[in-house]
Amino acid sequence: MLPASPRQRRLLIQAAVVVLLLVAAAVLWRTAAHNLSAQQLRSGFGFLRDPAGFDIGETLIDYSPRDAYARAFLVGLLNTVRVALAGIVTATIVGVLIGLGQLARNRLIGVLCTAYVEVARNIPLLVQLLAIYLALTQLLPDLTTPLHLWGGALLSKAGLHLPWPAQQADGWRVEVPQVEGLSIVGGFSLSAEFVALWSGLTLFTGAYIGEIVRAGVLAVPRGQWEAALAVGLTRRSAMSHVIVPQALRLIVPPLTSQYLNLTKNSSLAVAIGYPDIVSIANTAINQNGQAIECIAIIVSVYLGINAVTALVMNVYNRRVTRKVF
């Protein structure tokens, strides 16, 4: 009855497993649809065309409560990408500085960097975010009486407002933020929620990246250092031309993981009031009850962002490992 050749048997078993998985998926789908309709819950993605009805605190694109749910989700997606991208950039900078700082010859710098890494790594990110947000909202002055910083920037509980070029009637001019009534008008604003989330993610992930960088540099054989110094390169030159290119091979794969972690950790935004995709999808679930569809959207957003990040980093990884010395 079973085919005689081992290869055909393997193919048959694999085909059977695939069919089993398809049957299981079909059963799950049908019972889900049946149970949802028995409780008279709507299903399907038709709700994406309905007006959202709720406002969003900060948006990169124009948005009003009369816009569709689909646009609200787009705003959430852009907010997530914005904080993830900003976080990745600054976390990398912080991580590289901290990692190299731990290897510095100056012992004070080394000790400070190690202390920072130990503290930032060992406290849960959510706790750090809440602490930073609490500090920002308690210690900074009210919106109506902000701190005036150098350059015309305003710092207050509402966040950081920076002067920014804006198009006026008579061409481009730098607009300086001003307090008007109950709000600050003009300039480019970084809300307190965004600043808290960005700094929390940077400090937390920066510590991990610091350790990865340190491990990568230490893994380069000692002989490379000695040879480079013997040839007459300065310590700095040796680092940038000999050691770091070799260390990058070890650094880039775990660095990719940290970038993916940072993006996923940005979902903690909902605890401190930053309207990312999870926060907006949660509101949508509560307004229209379609939990499965909204969570499917959240999942695909994170899968999409992370797949793109991983792809870019893998291309970079291949470039870094292809170099021949």
Added chain:
Amino acid sequence: MSKKAIAAFAAALTGLCAVTTADAGKTLDAVKQRGQLVCGVNTSAPGFSAADSQGNWKGLDVDFCRAVAAAVLGDANKVKWVPLNSQQRFTALQLGEVDVLSRNSTWTLTRDASLGILFTGINYYDGQGFMVPKKLNVGSAKKLNNATICVQSGTTSEKNVADFFAANRLKYKQVVFDTAEATQAAFYSGRCQALTTDMSDLAGARTKATKPDDYLILPEVISKEPLGPSVRRGDDEFFTIVRWVGYAMLEAEELGVTQENVDKLKASSQDPATQRLLGVTEDTGKLLGLDKEWIVRIVKASGNYGESFERNMGPKSALALPRGLNNLWTKGGLMYAPPVR
């Protein structure tokens, strides 16, 4: 996302694997078999459902669930309290994690029609308002142009504040949190200039401020917020019981039956309506699947509606809310029970 929401989703996935039909008429049996009513309440809403320092739950919604437990199980203490935030509440009811959701939730068409739940009645007529610090010098909600407003995510408040500002051609910035505690903390820290939620919630939130007198609740009521309990769709029997527990408490107040005099009235009242209410001449409980003493037990457990109101949010309590719209129809309010007969 909160762990409870993730657990709810995981439970939904596993629940969906079971090929079962909707359980119509089974909630009452399940509650009796379990010997306990599972009641979804607020995490902390003074006056409606809040745990005190010893962990005892108190509030108008808490009294309601105790009344349901007394009617169905005979003992008002056989209740398991499940605190739910505004995002988990309806999913928890849909999935069967709670039997009754008694969590100062607004009755709206969308919630009745598309969430798989049904509201059983109104136990508090409320409206949405704003609270501001007195030092902001704002006396009316129409002066809140360009203000930063703290609001809780996934509530009717979010939609209503968008409507109010659009209708009055004003602008605002909102900061949204997922729990009431985080929303209020952001308001008290000064991050937002105004807090918006139901008036009763504002009164409750003000009691939690370090200096309640520094805050002012603005006079504008910008929406209708009829708050009431809800149950799952598809179980008419349980729905009818929970609905009539609410009406029984109102009828008891109308007829003057209180926690103190219920036994005396049961033994000696000559008024036909009271005799019917307390099961002396008629057995209304049998028609619901309960026994004839069901209203007696309800009144003994939580008192009548007026007593529950006075105890939790009346002039002598910390909230000090007037009866207002929540008075009986005979006294100028909106509380009107269909006849319990």
